[in-house]
Amino acid sequence: MQSDHLLFMKQITKRFNGVPVLTDVDFSLFGGEVHVLVGENGAGKSTLMNILTGSVRADEGELWLDGQKADIRTPADARALGIEIVHQELMLAPHLSVAENIYLGKEPLGAFGKIDWKRLNSDAARLLEELHIQLDVHTQVKALTVAQRQLVEIAKVLSQNPKLLILDEPTSALTESETDLLLQRVELLKERGIGIVYISHKMDEITRIADRATVLRDGRYIGTLDREEIEIQKIIEMMVGRKDVIDYHRRHEFSNEPVLEVRGLSNHTIRDIGFTLHRGEILGIAGLMGSGRSETARAIFGIDKVERGEIFLDGKQVHITHPRKAIRHRMGFAPEDRKDQALFLRMALWPNISISRIFKNKWGIRDIRGEKKLAEEYRQKLRIRTTGIYQTVQRLSGGNQQKAVIARWLATDPKILILDEPTRGIDVGAKTEIYELLSELTDKGVSVIVISSELHELLAVADRILVMCEGRITGELQHSEFSQEKIMSYAVGHTMEVIV
Ligand SMILES: Nc1ncnc2c1ncn2[C@@H]1O[C@H](COP(=O)(O)OP(=O)(O)OP(=O)(O)O)[C@@H](O)[C@H]1O
Numbered sequence: 299m300q301s302d303h304l305l306f307m308k309q310i311t312k313r314f315n316g317v318p319v320l321t322d323v324d325f326s327l328f329g330g331e332v333h334v335l336v337g338e339n340g341a342g343k344s345t346l347m348n349i350l351t352g353s354v355r356a357d358e359g360e361l362w363l364d365g366q367k368a369d370i371r372t373p374a375d376a377r378a379l380g381i382e383i384v385h386q387e388l389m390l391a392p393h394l395s396v397a398e399n400i401y402l403g404k405e406p407l408g409a410f411g412k413i414d415w416k417r418l419n420s421d422a423a424r425l426l427e428e429l430h431i432q433l434d435v436h437t438q439v440k441a442l443t444v445a446q447r448q449l450v451e452i453a454k455v456l457s458q459n460p461k462l463l464i465l466d467e468p469t470s471a472l473t474e475s476e477t478d479l480l481l482q483r484v485e486l487l488k489e490r491g492i493g494i495v496y497i498s499h500k501m502d503e504i505t506r507i508a509d510r511a512t513v514l515r516d517g518r519y520i521g522t523l524d525r526e527e528i529e530i531q532k533i534i535e536m537m538v539g540r541k542d543v544i545d546y547h548r549r550h551e552f553s554n555e556p557v558l559e560v561r562g563l564s565n566h567t568i569r570d571i572g573f574t575l576h577r578g579e580i581l582g583i584a585g586l587m588g589s590g591r592s593e594t595a596r597a598i599f600g601i602d603k604v605e606r607g608e609i610f611l612d613g614k615q616v617h618i619t620h621p622r623k624a625i626r627h628r629m630g631f632a633p634e635d636r637k638d639q640a641l642f643l644r645m646a647l648w649p650n651i652s653i654s655r656i657f658k659n660k661w662g663i664r665d666i667r668g669e670k671k672l673a674e675e676y677r678q679k680l681r682i683r684t685t686g687i688y689q690t691v692q693r694l695s696g697g698n699q700q701k702a703v704i705a706r707w708l709a710t711d712p713k714i715l716i717l718d719e720p721t722r723g724i725d726v727g728a729k730t731e732i733y734e735l736l737s738e739l740t741d742k743g744v745s746v747i748v749i750s751s752e753l754h755e756l757l758a759v760a761d762r763i764l765v766m767c768e769g770r771i772t773g774e775l776q777h778s779e780f781s782q783e784k785i786m787s788y789a790v791g792h793t794m795e796v797i798v
């Protein structure tokens with residue numbers, strides 16, 4: 299049956315501790331096809347793929363590969379059948395080289411059973427070349443950008459010559475131009491006849507790459523669209539299950555009152571950064587990866603050393619030499635690599651949200667109930683999908699973990715909030731909700747800086763946009779001047795004089 303399919307998953311059901319996560323889900327894939335899997339955070343996408351790769355066992359259902367029933371019990375079973383996955387979280391060993399990472403655990407052996415380093419390096423180099431990836435195979439992985447690591451992960455699984463490749467949000471940490479490169483690589487693999495399952499929250503990329511798209515909602519199969527039927531609006535409706543999908547509209551009104559003024563800020567990565575942030579304003583910072591956006595935030599927040607320059611808060615000069623001081627001035631900063639730095643994975647959801655705001659009652663005793671209430675409030679506001687605030691964060695889906703960190707920073711009650719890539723890995727509906735929350739905060743007088751690689755996000759959410767290139771601010775756009783072209787032009791280093 300279904301022998302023309304490379305893969306056919308039939309009526310898959312999975313429960314975790316009695317809670318259904320997948321119910322009767324069907325999914326199929328042809329060779330040489332890109333089949334996109336979409337759904338809100340927690341819809342069950344990663345779980346369905348984990349069943350295919352043998353890291354999770356289904357409770358019910360059948361799995362057919364090349365027209366034959368397959369019994370995949372372990373990751374090794376899946377690998378033997380030619381199934382490979384690039385996970386949502388990167389899994390490379392930072393201290394090993396690119397080549398070592400690619401061949402980790404399957405190093406080519408030479409005489410006397412010793413690792414044949416020469417072959418290992420040349421094989422790795424050839425593999426990268428085939429994928430048009432320019433990287434020195436001797437480089438340590440920790441020296442690579444996120445985008446480069448992502449490509450190494452892909453090279454690594456391709457070294458296994460898979461028939462079926464799963465990419466779980468491969469571009470969530472990439473800029474638009476890097477995404478473009480990765481999508482070109484995916485096209486190449488498709489031409490080689492590899493069947494590809496592609497999970498993503500980015501609608502523009504889905505319409506570009508999908509041959510088919512299947513939508514899951516609350517662990518159920520909603521439907522599959524063929525290439526010519528795929529429309530963003532239709533997919534979103536299927537994902538959220540209603541027609542009146544909220545659209546985000548901001549008033550773009552804020553006061554003239556400066557809250558934060560930065561003058562001539564410089565260190566080894568940034569040069570002469572100067573700008574003013576006003577009360578109730580959302581200031582966007584655009585720029586390519588490595589342009590100094592995150593570094594600017596880190597310098598202001600007291601994480602990176604400042605060599606020259608001044609910072610004023612409410613007109614008074616401050617010396618923020620440590621994040622603690624920034625927090626004391628009621629600043630908050632959610633860094634881009636949130637998973638590594640920010641979450642206590644083994645702890646329940648509630649302290650992960652409330653930790654930045656330990657409540658004390660009038661006797662100085664910790665008010666656990668107050669903290670839990672706060673956590674519950676934000677769980678609902680951000681629709682974090684869990685069994686409740688007692689669920690351990692480790693058990694949350696990728697996007698719901700992201701939401702937990704954002705919830706924590708929103709809950710800090712800051713005066714100034716800096717968010718670096720706030721909606722990475724977060725589904726379309728929840729993105730809008732985060733924008734709404736930011737807007738609510740600014741109505742209360744909070745000022746926000748949003749760093750984002752997604753231009754349409756900045757264009758939607760910001761009142762004003764600064765653009766950076768090579769450590770400097772190269773452009774500033776008022777809301778009336780917003781355009782994708784102008785931002786891109788500043789981002790590649792054209793200065794204001796050239797453009798206007
Ligand atoms: N080991 C586990 N124990 C308990 N619950 C789990 C476990 N793994 C996943 N879940 C739950 O299963 C549901 C589906 O999670 P899954 O990771 O498949 O979602 P997803 O569609 O990949 O979401 P995202 O877009 O956020 O990555 C979530 O509610 C999650 O909390």
Ligand SMILES: [Mg+2]
Nearest residue numbers: 344386695696
């Ligand atoms: Mg997932």
